[in-house]
Amino acid sequence: GQQVMQIPQYQHVQEGEDFTTYCNSSTTLSNIQWYKQRPGGHPVFLIQLVKSGEVKKQKRLTFQFGEAKKNSSLHITATQTTDVGTYFCAGQFSGNTPLVFGKGTRLSVIA
Amino acid sequence: NAGVTQTPKFRVLKTGQSMTLLCAQDMNHEYMYWYRQDPGMGLRLIHYSVGEGTTAKGEVPDGYNVSRLKKQNFLLGLESAAPSQTSVYFCASYSQIGSPLHFGNGTRLTVT
Numbered sequence: 001g002q003q004v005m006q007i008p009q010y011q012h013v014q015e016g017e018d019f020t021t022y023c024n025s026s027t028t029l030s031n032i033q034w035y036k037q038r039p040g041g042h043p044v045f046l047i048q049l050v051k052s053g054e055v056k057k058q059k060r061l062t063f064q065f066g067e068a069k070k071n072s073s074l075h076i077t078a079t080q081t082t083d084v085g086t087y088f089c090a091g092q093f094s095g096n097t098p099l100v101f102g103k104g105t106r107l108s109v110i111a
Numbered sequence: 112n113a114g115v116t117q118t119p120k121f122r123v124l125k126t127g128q129s130m131t132l133l134c135a136q137d138m139n140h141e142y143m144y145w146y147r148q149d150p151g152m153g154l155r156l157i158h159y160s161v162g163e164g165t166t167a168k169g170e171v172p173d174g175y176n177v178s179r180l181k182k183q184n185f186l187l188g189l190e191s192a193a194p195s196q197t198s199v200y201f202c203a204s205y206s207q208i209g210s211p212l213h214f215g216n217g218t219r220l221t222v223t
Contacts, residue, residue, distance in 0.1 A: 001170065009151065031209055042201060043154070045211035088153065095208055096161075098144065098169065103153035 002027055004091040006102030014110050019076040021105035023089035030092045032072045033099065034063060038085045046074075079109050113137055117202050117215035124192040124222045132187040132218050134202030142205050143185040144169070144212070145177065147198040154201065160185055192222045 006023045013019050023032065031050045035043040047056055049065035049072060056063045062075045072091075076083055086106045090099040115136045124130055134143065141162050146154040156169030158177040166177045174196060176188045185204075189196060199219050203212040 006153075033211065035212075042214040042216055043203075043212070044214070048209065048211065050209070090212075092209070098156055098159050099212065100156075101146075101154040103151065 002093050002097075002100055004029075004089060004100050004102040006089055006105060008105055009103065010106050010108070012108045012110065013079050015081060016078050019079050019083070019107055020073055021087050021089075021107075022071065022073050023091070023102050024071045025091055025093075026070070027093055028069045029072075030069075030094055032065060032092070033090045034072075034074055035088045035090060036085050037088065037104070041085075043088060076107075079107070081109050081111055083107060084109050115202055115204055115213050115215040117200075117218050119218060120216065121219045122221070124189075124220065126193060126222060128192050129188070129190050130192065130220075131189075132200055132202075132220075134185045134187070134204075134215055136183055136185075136202075136204040136213070138204065138206065138213065139182070140204035140206045140213070141182075142207075143179065144203045145175075145185065145187045146201045146203065147171065147196075148201060148217075149198050157187065157200075192220075194222045196220065197222045 033048045034046040037043045053067045054065040060077045086104040088104045089102045118133045144159040145157040155171045160179040163182040178186045202215040
């Protein structure tokens with residue numbers, strides 16, 4: 001079946017360092033969504049990217065969608081302890097198919 | 112608005128027992144999903160529904176059944192629980208293709 005690969009699986013950073021997680025698909029995506037799950041919580045929607053080459057920012061978070069619409073990244077500048085959690089990408093392969101989640105990147109921030 | 116509500120929050124079953132997990136949403140969403148989440152495996156789709164009266168298999172449907180008799184409810188059933196079904200189960204809903212998923216708080220199920 002269609003898959004979305006996400007790396008790294010884990011990332012430990014010192015507070016103030018930057019963090020990036022990457023998602024890749026072998027097939028073109030119609031759109032990609034990003035979610036954050038705090039420890040013990042449920043996934044919460046962050047953003048959706050639809051256009052080729054799209055870049056969106058939310059404060060310290062920068063989201064990119066590749067030109068070929070096969071890859072995406074989430075970059076956090078100057079991490080804070082509040083950024084701790086697991087970040088998931090979720091890709092849609094065609095209009096009516098369910099979202100396919102990557103396995104997530106668990107971020108730990110050391111104060 | 113309560114959003115997406117899952118019941119129960121926790122459950123312990125013995126192997127072979129059955130149970131039903133209930134997901135209710137008050138947002139008039141067409142689409143509803145059931146996921147399971149296991150360490151290192153991300154969110155895997157069990158079954159989903161694109162509208163009242165419809166259901167479809169996801170990535171890991173074996174051992175589960177679902178029903179969507181009413182638009183606001185999506186039930187997940189385990190007929191004969193197995194230890195491999197120990198997991199956290201999340202229900203999610205959304206209004207139309209491309210809109211965000213709204214997740215419930217999850218059900219933590221342990222099968223002994």
